[in-house]
Amino acid sequence: MSNEKRERYDFSRLTPRQEELLTFGGWILDDAKAGRVQPSKRTVAKLIERGLVETSVVKERMWDVTQYHVPVDVHIAWCDHCSRQLFPEVA
Secondary structure (H helix, E strand, O other): OOHHHHOOOOOOOOOHHHHHHHHHOEEOHHHHHOOOOOOOHHHHHHHHHOOOOEEEEEEEOOEEEEEEEOOHHHHHHHHHHHHHHHOOOOO
């Protein structure tokens, strides 16, 4: 991956919960059914501001539920970022 694409996204100063969202590709309603708790709006605010996460709303009975999605290009950049943290000699 080129340095230009690596620099495109700001992955600095993320919390473990924010990192988890990027790793799992976001959070959808089915995740709640599997036991993953919906992230707080505070948790996702920084990710949305940086363009790392997109939202969608689904209707579940009487409620609107916000889902969070990590675009594919962001997820690929996140995986590259993580691999460079684990294996800096390869980067």
